[in-house]
Structure formats: structure tokens, C-alpha cells
Amino acid sequence: MTEVVREFVGLSSPLIGRAGAGGHPCQGVYHRPAGPAPKTAFIATHYNIDFSEHYLASHLAERGYGFLGWNTRFRGAEPYFLLDHALAEIGVGVRWLKERAGAERVILLGNSGGGSLMAAYQSQAVEPNVTPVAGMRPVEAIQDLPAGDLFVALAAHSGRPEVLTAWMDPSITDETDVLSVDPGLDPFNPENGPPYGEEFQTRYRAAQRDRNERITDWVLEQLEGLQGTRSRDKLFSLHRTWADLRMIDPSIEPSDRRPNWCYQGEPVKANYGVFGIGSLCTLRTWLSMWSLRTSQCVAAPHLGRITVPSLVVHATADECVYDSDARSVFGSLAAEDKRLEFLKDEHYIRSSRPQAADLIDAWARER
Template sequence: MTEVVREFVGLPSPLIGRAGAGGHPCQGVYHRPAGAAPTTAFIATHYNIDFAEHYLASYLAERGYGFLGWNTRFRGAEAYFLLDHALAEIGVGVRWLRERAGVERVVLLGNSGGGSLMAAYQSQAVEPNVTPVAGMRPVPAIEDLPAGDLFVALAAHSGRPEVLTAWMDPSITDEADALSVDPALDPFDSGNGPPYSAEFQARYRAAQRARNERITDWVLGRLAALDGTRARDQLFNLHRTWADLRMIDPSIEPSDRRPNRCYQGDPLKANYGVFGIGSLCTLRTWLSMWSLRTSQCVAAPHLRRITVPSLVIHATADECVYDSDARAVHGALAAPDKRLELVKDDHYLRGSRPQVADLIDAWVRER
């Protein structure tokens, strides 16, 4: 086995200083093979999850690549996420690879939720389009981002607003009451399914979008109400976000996934639990990341600006990324050279990581 060297990388942000305790805002771990410095390296970043020790890092380093598992200051701080700020801090990592690590080719690895984030990065680098959220100043650091040379979407969702909306429980009748429910839309009421009728599915999907829009209306109203007060923003909770009908009913988009399963286990328990995407937000983070109306974290517009060679890998037993998501990502990419590969495994590729590393390695070497 090739020896893998791991180097901690802590770097300044163009937007915020070091923490009082000394930590740099931008942090990660650079994995590389011992010996000669690699000329091709991957960078992977997520909206919120710590990717410093990403599960593919060592596998790709063993195959001769560098791998920077990179975190912006929003790691573990999803409630405060701002897209333009995150893109500036991803740029810090890409520049480090080129200028300090001596890398000639950079592969942007968009894994899970990071798929739309890294797509937004490449999109902004080649055709600046990201604007600040309401009431925020422009970020000059995103106007000249170093672009990637290749793009890989791995078990990637189609965008934060779409994912949240598809997972939302639209039967909630009072956003302040996690137990409020409209029985006619309750996905866990056996009278509604599973299996769920086409009519119920259509009503349910429409109600999910309506819930997202109602929250956006409320957020915009609250921001207007705060204007001229001592506060510029506020926190709020979002309940019940583990209720995609596909999690419960395997007859909707059949695949190799386990039935009645989401990333937090049983959807009913998860939905009424305290761990969920978007569970804590600021008003501006809602607008930046989760709102169907205002968020620029929708993948498709960014994918349409990506023309570098692109690889999409879909795990067919993924509990919450579905075949339609992978095909939508692949279809939206503007790259003339693009490929879709299927792997029979779950979201975290627990049984196929060496094989997936081989697949990516072969694809990169072909280019």
C-alpha cells in the first residue's frame, strides 16, 4: 500500500479573521502519497459537514492524487450559511492547491449536498452570477475565483432548496408547533398510505412547495419588520424535514435502497426528532440556502455553466438521493464530455469505496 501523508491546512478567510482561540476560518486536511508531489488533486467541501477526513481521501491519495478535504467557516454552523461567503472560502482552498501544493489540475468533487455547492463554485468561477442575499454587501473575493479542471458529482443531491422541499412534511399546520398536523396530508397516517395514490402524491408535492413559499413570505416579512430596529437578523426553528414519500414507499422510484429508511433511520422517528436539515436558520440563511424563490443553491443553473469534463456517480441503494436526482444532475451539465456511472451501494459507499476510487482514477487518467 502507498503511504499516505496527511497535512493539516489552516488558512485565513478574505471575509473574517481568526477565532479568538486561534483557529483559522478555513481548515482542512491535505492527503497525498509520500514522495513526489501529485500534479492532480481533488477538493471536496460541503455546506455544513466536515469533509477534512473524507472517506475517499486516502483511497485517492493511494492512487497518486492529492485530496484536500476542505471546510469553510460554516462547517457545523449551517444555521449561518451564506453562499457567496462560502464560495470565497472554497477559493482559498483551490488557490492553496495551485500555489502552495504545486498542483496543475484541480478536480472539484461535489459529494452529497456538496454537489450543488461545488457546482456553484465552478459556475461562479467561469461566469460570475452569485449575488449577495438581501441586506448584505457584495463579496469582491468571488469575482475572480480559480476554476476547476474537472468536475465529479458523487451521490449528489440536486440542490438545497429542492432537497429540503422534497423532504418537508407539509402536514404541519403551525410552524411553532412540531406536533401540529393536517390528517389529510399526514404521510404517517395509514389511511393515506403507503402505497400512496397518484392523487395523494400530487397534493403532497404541491403542499410541500406551498410550505416552502409560506416560510419565505414570513422571512421576508420579518426582515422588513426588523428594518430600523436593533436587530438585523434572527434565528428560527424548522420542524419535520424527514418526510419524502419515497423514504416511506419503495414503490415510488424503485431502487436498491432499504424501504422505510432515511439517513437518520426510521423516517417517522426522524421526522419528529430534533436532527434535521434546516432545523435552525437565520432569516438570511433561509433566503441564501433553503428558499425555492430566492436561493442560489439550486444546482441546475450552475450545472448549465459547467463545460469541463464531468463524471456523475449514483449509488443505487442511496436512501435519499434517487435515480431521478442523478439523471437530472447529468442532464443539466453543459459539459460535452460527461458520463453517468451507477454503483450498487448506499449513500456513503460503505461497501465499494476502493471500487469507486478505481472508477474515478480511471476516468481522470483518460483525461
């Protein structure tokens, strides 16, 4: 087995300085085979999750690649996320690979939620389009980002606002009361299903979008109300975001997934728990990441600017990424050289990581 060398990488951000305790805002771990520096390297980053020890890092290093599991300063700090700031800090990692690690070719790996994030990075690098959120200054550092040479979407969601909206429980009637509920829209009311009829599904999906739009209206009102005060932003909580009907009813978009299950376990318990996407955010983070109306974390427009060779890998037993998501990502890519592959595994592909690494390795070597 190839020996894998792991190197901690801590780098400055073009936006903020080092923490008082000494930590660099941009951090990660570079995995590479022992010996000469690899000429091709991957970089993987997420909106919030720590990717420094990504599950494919060692597998791909064993196959001769470099792999930078990279974190922006928003690792573990999702409530404060700003897309343009994150892209600038991903650029720090890509530059390090090309200028310091000796990589001649960089492959952007968009895994899970990171799919739309890395798509946004490549999109901005080839055709600058990302603008600052309301009341924020433009970020100069994103105007000249080094582009990736290939793009891989692995078990990737179709975009941050789309995912949140698809998972939202629209039966909540009071955003400040986790227990408030409209029985006619309650996905856990047995009178509604499962199985869920077409009419209920249509009403439910429309109500989810309405909930997202109502929150955006409220956020914009709150920001306007803060003008001229001592505060520029504020935090708020978001309840009940584990209620995609597909999580509960396996007859909707049938797949190899476990029925009545999501990333946090049984949906009804997860939905009324405290661990959920978007559960805490600032007003501006809502606009930057979660709002259907204002967020630039929607994948499709960015994928439409990606023309480099691209690979989409879908896990058919994924609990919360569905076949339609994978096909949407694949269909939105502008690349002429693109491929869609499938693995029978769950979201973190725990049982087929070597096969996933082999698949990605073979595809990359062909190019």
C-alpha cells in the same frame, strides 16, 4: 500499499479573521502519496459537514492524487450559511492547491449536498452570477475565483432548496408546534398510505412547495419588520423535514434502497426528532440556502455553466438521493464530455469505496 501523508491546512478567509482561540476560519486536511507532489488534486467541500477526513481521501491519495478535504467557516454552522461567503472560502482552498501544493490540475468533487455547492463554485468561477442575499454587501473575493479543471458529482443531491422541499412534511399546520398535523396530508396516517396513490402524491408535492413559499413570505416579512431596529437578523426553528414519500414507499422510484428508511433511520421517528436539515437557521440563511424563490443553491443553473469534463456517480441503494436526482444532475451539465456511472451501494458507499476510487481514477486518467 502507498504511504499516505496527511497535512493539516489552516488558512485565512478574505472575509473574517482568525478566531479568538487561534483557529483559522478555513481548515482542512491534505492527503497525498509520500514523495513528489502530485500534479492532480481533488478538493471536496460541503455546506455544513466536516469533509477534512473524507472517506475517499486516502483511497485517492493511494492512487497518486492529492485530496484536500476542505471546510469553510460554515462547517458545523449551517444555521448561518451564506453562499457567496462559502464560495470565497472554497477559492482559498483551490488557490492553495495550485499555488502551494504544486497541483497543476484541480478536480472539484461535489459529494452529497456538496454537489450543488461545488457546482455553484465552478459556475461562479467561469461566469460570475452569485449575488448577495438581501441586506448584505457584495463579496469582492468571488469575482476572480480559480476554476476547477474537472468536475465529479458523487451521490449528489440536486440542490439545497429542492432537497429540503422534497423532504418537508407539508401536513404541519403550525410552524411553531411540532405536533400540529393535517390528517389529510399526514404521510404517516395509514389512511393515506403507503402505498400512496397518484392523487395523494400530487397534493403532497404541491403542499410541500406551498410550505416552502409560506416560510419565505414569513421570512421576508420578518426582515422588513427588523428595519430600523437594533437587530438585523434572527434565528428560527424548522420542524419535520424527514418526510419524502420515497423514503417511506419503495414503490415510488424503485431502487436498491432499504424501504422505510432515511439517513436518520426510520422516517417517522426522524421526522419528529431534533436532527434535520434546516432545523435552525437565520432569516438570511433561509433566503440564501433553503428558499425555492430566492436561493442560489439550486444546482441546475450552475451545472449549466459547467463545460469541463464531468463525471456523475450514483449509488443505487442511496437512502435519499434517487435515480431522478442523478439523471437531473447529469442532464443539467453543459459539458460535452460527461459520463454517468452507477454503484450498488448506499449513500456513503461504505462497501465499495475502493471501487469508487478506481472508477474515478480511471476516468481522470483518461483525461
